[in-house]
Each structure stands twice: as structure tokens, then as C-alpha cells.
Amino acid sequence: MKTETTTGRILSIDVLRGLVIVLMALDHVRDYFHDDAFIHDPMDLNTTTPALYFTRWITHFCAPVFIFLAGISAYLSGSKKSPKDVQLFLLKRGVWLILIELTVVNFGWMFNPFFSASILQVIWAIGACMVLLALVVRLPQKVILGLGIVIISLHNLLDLLPVSTQATFIYNLFHTSGFKPFVVTENYSIVTVYGVLPWFGIMCLGYGLAFIFNRGFDSTQRRKILLRSGFGMLLLFAVLRLINGYGDPTPYTIQPAFINTVLSFLDVSKYPPSLMYSLLMLGPALLFLAWFETTQNVITSKLKIFGSVPFYFYVLHIYAIHILVVPLFFAQGYTTADIVQRPFWFRPDVMGFNLYGVYAVWLFVVAILYPLCKWYYNYKLSHKHWWLSYI
Numbered sequence: 061m062k063t064e065t066t067t068g069r070i071l072s073i074d075v076l077r078g079l080v081i082v083l084m085a086l087d088h089v090r091d092y093f094h095d096d097a098f099i100h101d102p103m104d105l106n107t108t109t110p111a112l113y114f115t116r117w118i119t120h121f122c123a124p125v126f127i128f129l130a131g132i133s134a135y136l137s138g139s140k141k142s143p144k145d146v147q148l149f150l151l152k153r154g155v156w157l158i159l160i161e162l163t164v165v166n167f168g169w170m171f172n173p174f175f176s177a178s179i180l181q182v183i184w185a186i187g188a189c190m191v192l193l194a195l196v197v198r199l200p201q202k203v204i205l206g207l208g209i210v211i212i213s214l215h216n217l218l219d220l221l222p223v224s225t226q227a228t229f230i231y232n233l234f235h236t237s238g239f240k241p242f243v244v245t246e247n248y249s250i251v252t253v254y255g256v257l258p259w260f261g262i263m264c265l266g267y268g269l270a271f272i273f274n275r276g277f278d279s280t281q282r283r284k285i286l287l288r289s290g291f292g293m294l295l296l297f298a299v300l301r302l303i304n305g306y307g308d309p310t311p312y313t314i315q316p317a318f319i320n321t322v323l324s325f326l327d328v329s330k331y332p333p334s335l336m337y338s339l340l341m342l343g344p345a346l347l348f349l350a351w352f353e354t355t356q357n358v359i360t361s362k363l364k365i366f367g368s369v370p371f372y373f374y375v376l377h378i379y380a381i382h383i384l385v386v387p388l389f390f391a392q393g394y395t396t397a398d399i400v401q402r403p404f405w406f407r408p409d410v411m412g413f414n415l416y417g418v419y420a421v422w423l424f425v426v427a428i429l430y431p432l433c434k435w436y437y438n439y440k441l442s443h444k445h446w447w448l449s450y451i
Contacts, residue, residue, distance in 0.1 A: 131266025205268020
């Protein structure tokens with residue numbers, strides 16, 4: 061079974077990346093189109109339903125898998141470069157992504173021309189992680205792998221710091237986060253969503269494991285490593301969760317209904333990504349990498365296209381979703397006087413469809429973006445402009 065395309069890209073990586081960004085689009089469609097999205101937390105067992113819970117929960121795979129794969133890609137793209145060139149590329153790429161987050165991406169999310177808030181989300185996190193990776197990339201790969209394991213395993217100890225420390229901007233910028241606004245001026249706030257340190261651990265883990273994707277590495281051995289590591293992570297998650305001690309700030313609880321007990325068991329912290337969260341999300345990712353290496357069909361061929369142009373898809377899908385919200389905004393009785401919302405214009409608290417409508421819009425968005433992504437994928441194959449590596 062072929063593991064690489066004619067361009068040298070790893071098929072399993074592109075397919076998995078395509079899968080998670082398509083799931084990511086589902087979460088963002090839910091944000092904008094679900095009638096309950098701005099009222100209740102879909103993970104709140106007091107107000108959610110199993111269908112809504114799993115619609116949100118399945119998208120928890122997106123950020124950690126995407127950042128883990130970014131670590132693998134950083135290693136593979138730098139394998140033919142000098143250490144200095146790798147360091148410089150990571151630094152420039154990281155700063156570029158942070159700038160794009162603060163400008164193009166933030167405007168797509170908010171449609172607010174006054175930029176009254178800067179929301180530091182996943183593109184910010186990837187950019188910041190790349191800057192940090194540039195600082196350590198000259199270390200031996202095994203050391204970077206160990207650094208990733210240490211950060212993932214021990215960062216939850218920071219939860220023990222005083223509440224006053226945890227409320228600070230610096231602490232949230234580097235650790236906790238989770239949609240916490242910090243007022244800078246009367247008309248401008250910074251909203252921290254992704255604290256960098258735990259995500260950096262995940263990127264280091266990807267970078268440290270990337271050697272198994274080197275050209276010439278035995279495919280059978282690679283699959284064994286992926287399968288054993290994936291099942292091992294899931295087993296460790298189950299043990300830690302049953303112990304109900306260290307590894308996540310919120311222990312699971314026995315609920316009156318069995319299904320709710322299961323939901324509580326699976327509800328692990330994403331902000332920041334706890335040890336249990338990382339195990340639960342990355343374990344299946346390794347299993348999927350092993351599976352996709354020997355599985356090719358019409359679905360994986362479509363996912364490969366999305367996964368080959370992830371940044372392009374990311375920017376496009378945000379604008380597509382928000383643009384589609386505008387006619388719905390007026391169709392549901394709102395007027396120009398209601399446009400200005402903070403921070404998302406054209407998205408009042410009460411607006412949207414039920415969950416069936418959310419899934420319909422999601423499929424529509426994916427369908428309209430596929431030909432655009434396929435065009436850009438083919439364009440990148442036939443052109444070698446330097447700027448293509450940044451988009």
C-alpha cells in the first residue's frame with residue numbers, strides 16, 4: 061500500500077488532517093447556526109442531549125490532532141533543511157500565523173471592522189507553538205519528544221497555583237484560557253482561548269514521533285508503533301479516569317442515568333487540554349493514522365484534498381459560515397439595528413436552527429468548499445511560488 065503521494069506527502073497524515081478539519085467545520089457551524097449555541101453549553105449535562113453533546117464532543121479531536129500533525133509536518137518539512145533554515149522557517153511561519161489570527165481570522169469570526177476584541181484561538185496557538193519550537197528545534201529529537209511528554213503529563217500541576225495567579229493574563233495566555241476576556245481599553249479586549257504551554261507539549265510530541273514517517277522507515281514497524289501507542293494512550297486514559305484523581309481538573313460523577321454517567325466520564329478539559337484529554341484525543345488519532353495507511357477509498361480521497369490545504373480551508377470555512385449567517389439573520393426578523401453584537405456581528409444570542417438544520421448547513425459548507433480546495437490543491441501541485449508554503 062502506498063503511504064506517500066507523488067509529491068512526497070504522507071497520505072495518512074493528509075487524510076487524518078482532512079477528517080479533523082471537516083469535523084472542525086461542524087463545530088463552527090454549530091456555533092453560528094444552532095439556536096441554543098449562545099445560551100447553553102452543549103457539554104452541560106443539565107441542559108444538553110446526547111446528540112448535542114456528541115456533536116460538540118467529537119470536535120474535541122480537532123485542535124489536538126491538528127497541532128500534533130503540525131509537529132509531524134514541521135519535522136518532515138525540515139528534514140531536508142539545515143538547522144538554521146528550519147529554525148528560521150518555524151519562526152517566520154509562527155509569527156505569520158499569529159498575525160493572520162489577529163487580522164484575517166479575527167475579522168472572519170466577528171465581521172467587526174473596529175476590531176474591538178482579539179480572540180486568540182487555534183491559529184494563534186499553532187503560531188505560538190511554532191515560535192517556541194523554533195527555540196528548541198536544535199535539540200535532539202528524543203529530547204523534544206521527552207519535553208512533549210513531560211509537558212503533557214505535568215502541566216496540570218499548574219492547576220494548584222493560587223486562584224489569584226490563575227486569574228492573570230500571563231497565566232491564561234500560557235496555560236488555562238477558555239474564552240476569558242481581558243479588558244485592555246474601554247473599546248478593546250483580548251480573549252484568551254488557547255493557553256500555549258499544553259498545546260506546545262502536543263506539538264513537541266508530534267515532532268518527536270515524526271521519525272517513523274521518514275522515507276524508508278519500515279511500514280509494518282510504523283503501524284505497530286502507532287497501534288501500540290494509540291491503544292496504550294486509551295488504556296492509560298481509562299485507568300486515570302477510573303482513579304478519578306490527577307490528570308483532569310473535573311472528576312467524573314455517577315449520574316442518575318447511565319448515559320449521563322458515560323458523558324461525564326468522557327467530559328475532560330480542553331481549556332487547557334488536560335493529560336486525560338490529550339490521551340483520549342491523541343490515542344484514536346494514532347489508530348487512525350495506522351488505519352488510513354492501509355485504507356484508501358472515495359471518502360479518504362476527498363479528505364486528502366482538504367487535508368492537503370488545511371490553512372486555506374480554515375480561512376475559507378470561517379468566512380463561508382459567517383457570510384451564510386447574514387441572510388439567516390435578516391430572515392429571522394432582525395434588522396440593521398441589531399447587527400452590532402459583541403463580539404460577533406450578525407449573531408444575536410437567539411437565532412438559528414435545531415440540530416438537524418446545523419448538520420444540513422455543515423454538509424452544504426463542506427460541499428461548496430470542496431471544489432475550491434481541489435482547485436487550490438492542483439494549483440499548489442503545478443506552481444512553486446515561495447508564498448504557497450504559508451497558505
